[in-house]
Amino acid sequence: MSSDRARIPVALLTGFLGSGKTTLLNRWLREPALANAAVIVNEFGDIGIDHNLIASSNDNTIELSTGCLCCTVQGDLVETLRDLLDKRSRGAVRAFDRVVIETTGMADPGPVLQALMTFPVANGYRLAQVITTVDGVNGATTLNRFPESAKQVSVADQLVITKMDLANSQQAQELQSQLELLNPGATVSWATHLQVPCLEVLTELDVYAAATPAPAIRRWLNAEAYADHTRYQPITSESAGHHSEGIETFSLVYDEPLAWQELAAWLDALVMAHGDDLLRVKGILNIAGESRPIVVHAVQRLFHPPAPLAEWPYEDRRSRLVFITRGLSRAFVENIFDVIRGRAIPSSRSSTTAQKESIAWTL
Numbered sequence: 001m002s003s004d005r006a007r008i009p010v011a012l013l014t015g016f017l018g019s020g021k022t023t024l025l026n027r028w029l030r031e032p033a034l035a036n037a038a039v040i041v042n043e044f045g046d047i048g049i050d051h052n053l054i055a056s057s058n059d060n061t062i063e064l065s066t067g068c069l070c071c072t073v074q075g076d077l078v079e080t081l082r083d084l085l086d087k088r089s090r091g092a093v094r095a096f097d098r099v100v101i102e103t104t105g106m107a108d109p110g111p112v113l114q115a116l117m118t119f120p121v122a123n124g125y126r127l128a129q130v131i132t133t134v135d136g137v138n139g140a141t142t143l144n145r146f147p148e149s150a151k152q153v154s155v156a157d158q159l160v161i162t163k164m165d166l167a168n169s170q171q172a173q174e175l176q177s178q179l180e181l182l183n184p185g186a187t188v189s190w191a192t193h194l195q196v197p198c199l200e201v202l203t204e205l206d207v208y209a210a211a212t213p214a215p216a217i218r219r220w221l222n223a224e225a226y227a228d229h230t231r232y233q234p235i236t237s238e239s240a241g242h243h244s245e246g247i248e249t250f251s252l253v254y255d256e257p258l259a260w261q262e263l264a265a266w267l268d269a270l271v272m273a274h275g276d277d278l279l280r281v282k283g284i285l286n287i288a289g290e291s292r293p294i295v296v297h298a299v300q301r302l303f304h305p306p307a308p309l310a311e312w313p314y315e316d317r318r319s320r321l322v323f324i325t326r327g328l329s330r331a332f333v334e335n336i337f338d339v340i341r342g343r344a345i346p347s348s349r350s351s352t353t354a355q356k357e358s359i360a361w362t363l
Contacts (some may be wrong), residue, residue: 007126008085009206010099010116015133016142016149017105020162024133024196025102029053031199035067038096040080042073042104061093069096077101077115085124099125100202106148109155110279113299122305127297128206129220132156136167136190140174143182153182154247154324155280155299157220158189158201165192182247185222185322207295208304214313221284221313223320226251247279250330254319257288259341266337267298270328275301277328283321284313293317 015021026049028034041049053064062070073080087093103112109130116127132152135142139161142149153159159179164172179188189197206212207220226249263285270278281298292308314320323333 007122007124007208008097008099009128009209010101010125011128011202012101012103012109012112012116012130013133013202014103014107014109014112014130014152014156015105015160016135016139016146016152018138019105019133019135019142020160020191021102021105021133024160024162024191025100026053027196028199028202029064029068030066032066033199033203034098034100036095036097038069038071038084038093038099040071040073040077040084040099040101042102042107063094067094069093077112078118078121081115081121081125098128098203106146107152108148109152110300113155113280114302117297117299117302117304126206126208127304128208129157130155131158131160131202132186133160133162133191134175134179136161136163136175137171140171140178143175143178150182150247151279153179153186154249156183156186157205159183159186160189160191160197160201162191163193164190165194182249183324184249185225187219187222207297207309208307210310214311217284217309217313221282221320221322223251223253223322226322246327248323248325248327248329250323250333252321252323252330252334254286257286258319260287260289262337262341263287266340267296267303269336269340270333271298271301274325274328277326278323279326280324281321283319284309285319285321286317296321 013021013025025039029039030053049062049070053066064070071080071084084093088095101112103109113127113130115121116125134153143153161175167175179186189201191197205216205220207217267281278298278300281296283296285294285296287294290308292310293312294306294308296306297304323330325333
């Protein structure tokens, strides 16, 4: 496994059709801080990269006047990421130190996030954060009508609410209520036609980087926001068939250090039986025998390789896990862990390191 310093941070920018993510990205691409970034899009015609930014074009790669590198997804995203890394190592494209992936408006972000956790892609890249744009005028209606939109919001670390200069107070209030139900822990920024969130929204969060300060890590997890939360259920009958099970968001906190063997068995059981319903799982854990906190992060059936943090972001050193699920309740998830901890778990691998590698690549 490459070190965190060698692995390139990736930010995923997603959002439904018309939510303003392309406008936001075009504004950000003009910033000097992204001069050494690579931007991956599905189709140039779909993304709408501002032609005034384009300096030169070659095959599926575009160089922008600000220095950014932009390329299309040719077939599979995993292959695109691997090809881009190979070109970088051979000097076929200019060096880049971060990647921004913009999804199409109808994209389910799950497969994109899973691609970043797929071996050997995870050997060269690390997921830094997920940013989702939401239309301030039509966002509430869109969330109720389209399951893709609700999923994009539910997995976000950062939400950017656009078109706020066009939204009235009722629209803003209704949207805010829905977003708090779907993803209470996300950081929220606001955008208008004339003003967009500063670039730090895109660049400041990277939980797997050793230099990331503790306050940023706490904001990434924000477990407290998920305590005693209510299930999100769309209010329109038109979409009831798509969301009949609702989206659950909750956090679990454990005072005592956790045995990695039991934790791995618990997550394995959830993935095996309900992997498609684990929209996102992220946590900071106190593992017995480990002096540093361990970060875990999963999207459906795949786990990002667990990694130690440089320091504890919480003074109490309790384990905190955030679950965003489709129809899996807190009580159900807790009960499975209680059952597993209540019985002896046989182990053929005594090494904690080996068990971590197992959960990273086989769950």
